[in-house]
Amino acid sequence: MSDQMSAPGTPFSRRDFVKATGATGLAAIAGCQVPADPNTMTETAAETTATTTETAAGGSQDLPAAGKPEVVDLAEQNNEVTLSTRPARLPAHPGEAMGGPIELPRVWAFQADDRQPSVPGPILRAQEGDTVEVLLDNTDGMRPHTIHFHGSQTSWENDGVPTSTGITVQPGEQHTYEIPANVPGTHLYHCHYQTHNHIEMGMYGIFRVDPDGYEEADREYFMTLKDWDSRLPRTYAGEDVTYSARNRRPDVFTINGRSAPRTLHPEDGSPLIVSQGDTVRVHMVNSGYMSHPMHTHNHRFRVVEKDGTQLPDALQYERDVTNIAPAERHTIEFEADADPGIYLTHCHKVNHVTNGLDDAASYPGGMLTGIVYEDAMDTDIFAELMDYAGYEG
Numbered sequence: 001m002s003d004q005m006s007a008p009g010t011p012f013s014r015r016d017f018v019k020a021t022g023a024t025g026l027a028a029i030a031g032c033q034v035p036a037d038p039n040t041m042t043e044t045a046a047e048t049t050a051t052t053t054e055t056a057a058g059g060s061q062d063l064p065a066a067g068k069p070e071v072v073d074l075a076e077q078n079n080e081v082t083l084s085t086r087p088a089r090l091p092a093h094p095g096e097a098m099g100g101p102i103e104l105p106r107v108w109a110f111q112a113d114d115r116q117p118s119v120p121g122p123i124l125r126a127q128e129g130d131t132v133e134v135l136l137d138n139t140d141g142m143r144p145h146t147i148h149f150h151g152s153q154t155s156w157e158n159d160g161v162p163t164s165t166g167i168t169v170q171p172g173e174q175h176t177y178e179i180p181a182n183v184p185g186t187h188l189y190h191c192h193y194q195t196h197n198h199i200e201m202g203m204y205g206i207f208r209v210d211p212d213g214y215e216e217a218d219r220e221y222f223m224t225l226k227d228w229d230s231r232l233p234r235t236y237a238g239e240d241v242t243y244s245a246r247n248r249r250p251d252v253f254t255i256n257g258r259s260a261p262r263t264l265h266p267e268d269g270s271p272l273i274v275s276q277g278d279t280v281r282v283h284m285v286n287s288g289y290m291s292h293p294m295h296t297h298n299h300r301f302r303v304v305e306k307d308g309t310q311l312p313d314a315l316q317y318e319r320d321v322t323n324i325a326p327a328e329r330h331t332i333e334f335e336a337d338a339d340p341g342i343y344l345t346h347c348h349k350v351n352h353v354t355n356g357l358d359d360a361a362s363y364p365g366g367m368l369t370g371i372v373y374e375d376a377m378d379t380d381i382f383a384e385l386m387d388y389a390g391y392e393g
Contacts, residue, residue, distance in 0.1 A: 002070055002200075003265075004070070005249050005273070006221070006266060006272065007223060007271060007282075008069050008070060008103070008123055008222045008270070009219070010221065012266075014369065017377075020378065021344070021378050022140055023156065024042075030159070041347035044353060046345070054355055058291040061341075063089045063106065064088050066088040066090050066091075066093070066107055066202070066257060067116040067118045068269070069097035069118045069257070070116070070118065070122055071122070074126045080135070081110040081122075081124060081133075081135070083110050083111065083122075083135070083136055083137065083147065083244075084113070084138070085108045085141060086108070087108060087109075087142075088107055088109040088202075089103055089105050089107065090103065090119050090233070090257055092252055092254055092257065092258055092259040092391060093262040096198055097259070097261065097360050097388050098261050098364065098365050099354070099360075100354075102252060102341070102355055104294065105233060106237040108123070108201045108202050110203060110289055120257060121189070121203070122149075124205065124207050125210065126208065127209070127212075128209055128212050129212065130176070130178065130181045131178055133177070134149075134177045134178075134179055136161055136169050136172060136174065136177065137170045138172065139172060139177075143171060143338040144169060144170050144171065145189060146167065147160050147167060148160030149179050149207055150187065150190065150327060151183055152181070152365070153183055153189030154193050154344035155178070156166075158178055164190065166191060169332040174188075176223075179262045182209075182291055184206050184211035184212075185211075186205060186206065186207075186222075186283040186329040186330065187208070187209065187308060188205065188285050188287060189205050189207045190204040191204075197232065199287065200233075201236065202257075206285050208221055208222070210282065212359065216281070217279045218279045219272070219274050219278050219291075220280075220283075220383060221283070223256060223282060223285070223369075224255070224256055224257075224285045224286075224287050225254075225287065226253070226254045227252070227256070227289060227290045228249040228253070228254065228288075229243065229248045230251050235261065243244035246291060251356065252324065253352045253354075256370050257271070259308065259366050260353070260364055261385065263368060263369040263370075263390055264372075264389040265389040269369065271371075272370065274336040274374070276336060277337070278335070278339055280333065280334050280336055281304070281331060281333045282331065282332050284329065284331070284332065285328075285329045286329075287326075287327075288326060290349075292323070292324050292347040292349065292352065293321050293324075293343065293347060293348040294322055294324060294348070295328075295347075296343070297371070298338045299334045299343065300334065301318070301320065301334035302317065303316065303330050303331065304316055304332070306334045308329070309344065331377065340373035341376045342370050342371070343370060343371040344364075344368060345369050346354060346368035347366070347367040352366050353365060
């Protein structure tokens with residue numbers, strides 16, 4: 001179980017959390033609920049066969065919960081990582097408040113080495129100039145997969161697209177990709193086999209390349225945005241529903257795999273914890289199929305990096321909304337200079353800040369988290385938010 005008590009990124013431990021919250025934090029931790037640790041056909045034909053097998057295997061009752069993504073410092077493990085996939089369920093918002101519970105009953109989670117499987121997949125962090133060896137282990141898999149590193153300049157055979165490279169990792173097989181960390185910035189990776197379905201089932205993650213001489217901000221966080229049509233995960237779980245990739249009807253909206261209010265849960269969600277005076281840098285990636293205009297309350301920011309390009313000063317004007325298209329990556333930077341409190345960060349397509357469909361939609365929810373000042377964490381308001389997020393202490 002991770003010790004990270006904030007969005008993935010700059011360490012903020014349980015000890016830090018307890019120090020900031022006082023008695024509130026101690027009570028919350030006592031009741032915190034977290035996911036348990038789990039210990040040559042055409043693409044369409046192979047997918048159909050695997051789907052039939054998986055559906056026959058039963059529903060989601062015994063599947064482990066997919067966790068939130070952890071940062072994997074590749075330089076610390078000789079620039080080698082093994083990625084495998086595990087069937088899991090995604091408890092986007094397990095509580096009953098604010099339109100819950102919301103769960104995707106079957107997803108395909110990436111697992112890095114022996115870490116907990118997660119959706120999104122682990123955040124792979126490399127250093128410019130290194131070459132990373134990524135072993136895709138499909139030994140226990142039920143369907144073919146590949147990995148495409150979107151944003152990296154690779155050799156032809158390492159592009160991860162089965163139809164143009166001739167390389168597909170079949171069930172029972174392994175394959176090693178050599179990925180040069182040659183484009184500094186924030187990128188993404190995803191399965192490129194039956195891409196429209198495999199991304200929808202959770203097979204995506206962040207690939208971060210720190211440039212030479214990179215200096216981290218006081219607080220640095222990662223956020224992956226995703227809109228979901230729950231009918232596809234429900235289909236794979238054996239429910240009698242019909243899904244069409246050309247007629248998507250998104251009904252679940254997540255940040256790092258969780259919907260509000262679970263996004264504010266310090267251990268399972270992704271609050272942006274800050275202190276007065278911090279410089280805060282947030283790497284945001286859109287792995288969904290819709291654009292998401294992300295807005296910060298009471299904090300004006302600059303977009304300092306986009307799609308692997310450091311923006312010149314002339315383009316780093318202050319704003320409070322940045323519209324992130326599918327597969328785009330925006331890195332924003334701001335100063336934590338507001339009155340210490342709790343301020344929302346959310347998609348400004350406000351129907352994406354709901355849980356559920358149509359008349360049953362509950363607001364707020366969905367693609368929303370918060371900028372949380374440490375000075376505000378020992379308050380009754382914060383304690384109430386923790387109750388909404390799922391603390392039971």
